[in-house]
Amino acid sequence: MKPSTKAVHVGQEPDGLTGSVIPPIYQTTTFAQTAPGKPVSEFDYTRAGNPNFTNLEKTLAALEDARHATVFSSGLGALTSWVLAAGKGRIVTTKNIYGGTFRLLTAVFKNYGVEQTILDRHEPEHLIGAIKKNTKWILIESPTNPLLDIIDIRAVAKEAHKKGVRLIVDNTFATPILQKPIELGADVVLHSTTKYLGGHSDVVGGALITNDGSLKNEYDFFRKAVGVNPSPFDCWLVSRGLKTLVLRMGAHENNAGAIAHELKKSKLIRDVYYPGLTSHQGHDTAKKQMNGFGGIVSVRFQNPSQADRFVRKLKFFSLAESLGGVESLVCIPSKMTHASIPENERLKLGVDDALVRMSVGIEDKEDLLEDVRAALKSL
Ligand SMILES: *Cc1c(COP(=O)(O)O)cnc(C)c1O
Numbered sequence: 001m002k003p004s005t006k007a008v009h010v011g012q013e014p015d016g017l018t019g020s021v022i023p024p025i026y027q028t029t030t031f032a033q034t035a036p037g038k039p040v041s042e043f044d045y046t047r048a049g050n051p052n053f054t055n056l057e058k059t060l061a062a063l064e065d066a067r068h069a070t071v072f073s074s075g076l077g078a079l080t081s082w083v084l085a086a087g088k089g090r091i092v093t094t095k096n097i098y099g100g101t102f103r104l105l106t107a108v109f110k111n112y113g114v115e116q117t118i119l120d121r122h123e124p125e126h127l128i129g130a131i132k133k134n135t136k137w138i139l140i141e142s143p144t145n146p147l148l149d150i151i152d153i154r155a156v157a158k159e160a161h162k163k164g165v166r167l168i169v170d171n172t173f174a175t176p177i178l179q180k181p182i183e184l185g186a187d188v189v190l191h192s193t194t195k196y197l198g199g200h201s202d203v204v205g206g207a208l209i210t211n212d213g214s215l216k217n218e219y220d221f222f223r224k225a226v227g228v229n230p231s232p233f234d235c236w237l238v239s240r241g242l243k244t245l246v247l248r249m250g251a252h253e254n255n256a257g258a259i260a261h262e263l264k265k266s267k268l269i270r271d272v273y274y275p276g277l278t279s280h281q282g283h284d285t286a287k288k289q290m291n292g293f294g295g296i297v298s299v300r301f302q303n304p305s306q307a308d309r310f311v312r313k314l315k316f317f318s319l320a321e322s323l324g325g326v327e328s329l330v331c332i333p334s335k336m337t338h339a340s341i342p343e344n345e346r347l348k349l350g351v352d353d354a355l356v357r358m359s360v361g362i363e364d365k366e367d368l369l370e371d372v373r374a375a376l377k378s379l
Pocket residue numbers: 074075076077098100101141145170172173191192193194195204205206
């Protein structure tokens with residue numbers, strides 16, 4: 001079965017009781033039992049499980065070509081359960097991770113004895129070179145945020161496994177339509193379903209996906225034990241969003257590629273970061289491990305005031321954090337998504353005030369190009 005068929009049909013069978021083509025929202029706290037300790041089905045209390053969780057888990061696992069998924073209240077809820085299941089072994093990661101992930105590791109779990117090595121670099125040799133005796137996991141994102149660097153997932157997985165270390169890949173930016181980390185050797189995939197998977201900027205959610213049944217059991221356990229479960233309605237919204245994921249990713253990419261090439265022509269711009277450009281650092285690796293280059297474009301102006309005026313001038317790009325919705329968004333990472341990182345650290349990551357990140361939506365390509373051209377012209 002191909003991804004567009006999976007997205008519409010897997011986990012979305014018509015309701016057995018009424019024939020309702022769309023599975024209902026099981027907006028219930030608890031499930032009646034026929035005798036003490038004998039619930040009617042596998043469900044007893046929604047913090048532990050709910051049909052809308054299971055439906056979404058089936059679709060997500062199918063899209064990543066994996067056996068199991070567990071859905072959570074948010075991407076960070078999923079990460080919390082992953083860290084708890086990882087136990088006290090050392091985690092190796094890089095500074096080029098989502099700000100909330102960095103904060104969860106350094107401002108929360110560090111205080112609870114979770115050892116971590118957080119590298120400035122993220123090439124496979126640096127990640128593997130940082131492995132110590134007690135290292136259990138490597139955590140990476142590819143493409144990275146906001147500069148869209150590409151990490152060779154297959155190379156990291158292969159070398160990590162030789163040392164008995166497992167790999168989790170945050171696949172939020174690529175989605176399973178453009179990249180399947182488990183096929184490339186990763187042990188676990190993480191998603192913030194808040195972004196492309198939900199796709200309409202109206203829900204917050206997360207997921208962990210794996211082929212390992214014992215990890216799946218641990219993730220289910222920590223969801224219930226810690227209380228990082230999603231709501232049935234939120235899962236239903238993500239299930240609904242997923243049905244158009246293939247179509248949306250095609251449109252995002254088509255628009256983003258056109259905008260990247262348009263920006264590349266401007267003399268006001270020092271650099272355009274988009275994995276689809278042959279000039280991009282990770283273009284060759286991206287071609288090897290991805291089925292497309294995605295919908296995020298970052299751009300560095302000659303100076304901060306140009307960046308500031310550009311984002312104010314755009315008509316169809318709302319100035320907002322987050323990404324992956326049908327509507328175009330733009331942000332200045334140094335002042336928004338990455339504002340909590342100390343300035344010297346931010347600059348080392350290449351996140352200065354002249355850098356703009358665009359989450360290109362699915363509006364008409366010509367309208368978006370016109371908008372970008374007009375904003376550039378006004379500078
Ligand atoms: C948004 C995001 C997260 C966190 O997800 P939430 O749903 O906001 O908790 C994690 N990783 C990446 C790459 C993200 O973009």
